[in-house]
Amino acid sequence: MAILVTGGAGYVGSHMAHALVDRGEDVVVIDDLSTGHRELIPEKAKLVEGDIADKKLVSKLIADERINAIAHFAGSIVVSDSVSDPLTYYENNTVKSRALIETAVASSIEAFLFSSTAAVYGEPGVDLLDEEQNLQPVSPYGWSKLMTEVMLRDSAAAYGLKYAALRYFNVAGADPEGRTGETREHATHLIEIAAQAATGRRNRMQIFGTDYPTPDGTCLRDYIHVTDLIDAHVKALMHLLNGGENFVANCGYGHGFSVLQVVDAIKRVSGVDFRVDMAERRPGDPPALVADSARVREILGWEPKYDDLETIVRHALAWEDQLVKGRVKL
Ligand code: UFG
Missing domain, CATH: 3.40.50.720 (NAD(P)-binding Rossmann-like Domain)
Structure with a gap:
């Protein structure tokens, strides 16, 4: 093929x-x-x-x-x-x-x-x-x-x-074997940005919105x-x-994590307590986006292997480390 x-x-x-x-x-x-x-x-x-x-x-x-x-x-x-x-x-x-x-x-x-x-x-x-x-x-x-x-x-x-x-x-996350990962000069995604804060590519990050109708007030994502x-x-x-x-x-997996939970996971896994500032809501962010994943499981018999926030974060951090070391020319 x-x-x-x-x-x-x-x-x-x-x-x-x-x-x-x-x-x-x-x-x-x-x-x-x-x-x-x-x-x-x-x-x-x-x-x-x-x-x-x-x-x-x-x-x-x-x-x-x-x-x-x-x-x-x-x-x-x-x-x-x-x-x-x-x-x-x-x-x-x-x-x-x-x-x-x-x-x-x-x-x-x-x-x-x-x-x-x-x-x-x-x-x-x-x-x-x-x-x-x-x-x-x-x-x-x-x-x-x-x-x-x-x-x-x-x-x-x-x-x-x-x-x-x-x-x-x-x-x-990123390839568990470390061959590729998210590689952007201007990061926008939460895990990418938090991983950059943990590895020193930036000195702080912001959490956009803490007054959403969610358990801890920050947005939920799958x-x-x-x-x-x-x-x-x-x-x-x-x-x-x-x-x-x-x-x-x-x-998606069918369950969400809040922005705060993600940031905590990155701090825990990296062992780095980087600076986090609470900020205004970012326009256009819905409070929660979580997939009902029944259809993809049923049609394809798909079963996730990495449905674990710590694993996702660990792989993202490992890739970010490679970027810090100049693995890819940015
Ligand atoms: N966030 C922060 N600080 C940051 C970056 C993000 O608090 O520095 C928050 C956002 O406000 C949002 C959450 O983290 O609440 C996730 O934001 P991302 O930018 O990582 O992702 P989005 O949910 O905005 O969007 C992503 C993709 C879209 C896709 C969507 C589907 O970029 O293409 O997921 O859920 F449509």
């Missing part, structure tokens, strides 16, 4: 490239390296530096490399940036995905995996989110991903495209270890290639 991994030099995509290479599959990564890093890609994967919307390039790649499936991770991911610069998000996440889907259909790709997000639900008022919730994003980021889900749904109906869209909750998320992708790929139905499913 040969798989094209878009955004394979990024955080989640590089974990997928490693997982596929580990299974002995042929992997071709396409990435424009705008935010990705070539050091994160496995040696055995081929890197093509280019644009996923370049139909000529991608269709030639599919033909030359005998690609039968596409795992589409490339995209922009900072929710607040999508609010200040929506058109860039619609371009990168929606318009480019449309071109890629067109190429996939024209090239008769057998399976298409898409990285969607819990941001498609907006600000739900329920404790556990199943896939039947209203889809009412509150950010251009959420809309840009939802529009791609809609294009996939309609392309499946019209052209018979086989696809799965996985709605990620809060992806965290943190899923990136390796478990990738396991769901590999299973989804096999499911589709073996004739399974198309599906859209949440990827």
Whole structure:
């Protein structure tokens, strides 16, 4: 099997490239390296530096490399940036995905995996989110991903495209073998930022909002270890290639941790009591986002292996240590 991994030099995509290479599959990564890093890609994967919307390039790649499936991770991911610069998000996440889907259909790709997000639900008022919730994003980021889900749904109906869209909750942690991890010059995610505070890459961090209607007043999120998320992708790929139905499913564990619990876990595991300032709420943060993960478990028989906050944090810290030592050129 040969798989094209878009955004394979990024955080989640590089974990997928490693997982596929580990299974002995042929992997071709396409990435424009705008935010990705070539050091994160496995040696055995081929890197093509280019644009996923370049139909000529991608269709030639599919033909030359005998690609039968596409795992589409490339995209922009900072929710607040999508609010200040929506058109860039619609371009990168929606318009480019449309071109890629067109190429996939024209090239008769057998399976298409898409990285969607819990941001498609907006600000739900329920404790556990199943896939039947209203889809009412509150950010251009959420809309840009939802529009791609809609294009996939309609392309499946019209052209018979086989696809799965996985709605990620809060992806965290790093490869347990230390080969890749979240690598950004400007961190925005909680565990990434707290790990930077613990390893000295920053001297303090802030907690955004302490007056939410949650047990300790800080937001609850469903943190899923990136390796478990990738396991769901590999299973989804096999499911589709073996004739399974198309599906859209949440990827989370089904329970949340508060911001304070996460920060405490990082202090405990690292042994560093870094400075934490209480700050105002960050606009657009819903109090709680926790997945009902019944569907992904049922369809794929997926069982997480790293559903443990300390393990997630330990792996994130180990990767952050490598970054401090200059493992990747930032
Ligand atoms: N937070 C802080 N301080 C920080 C960073 C974050 O207190 O320095 C808080 C946020 O306010 C929020 C929580 O930590 O309450 C998690 O924030 P992240 O930025 O880590 O993640 P989000 O929940 O905002 O968003 C992430 C992804 C989205 C995805 C969403 C789904 O970035 O793409 O999870 O749950 F849609």
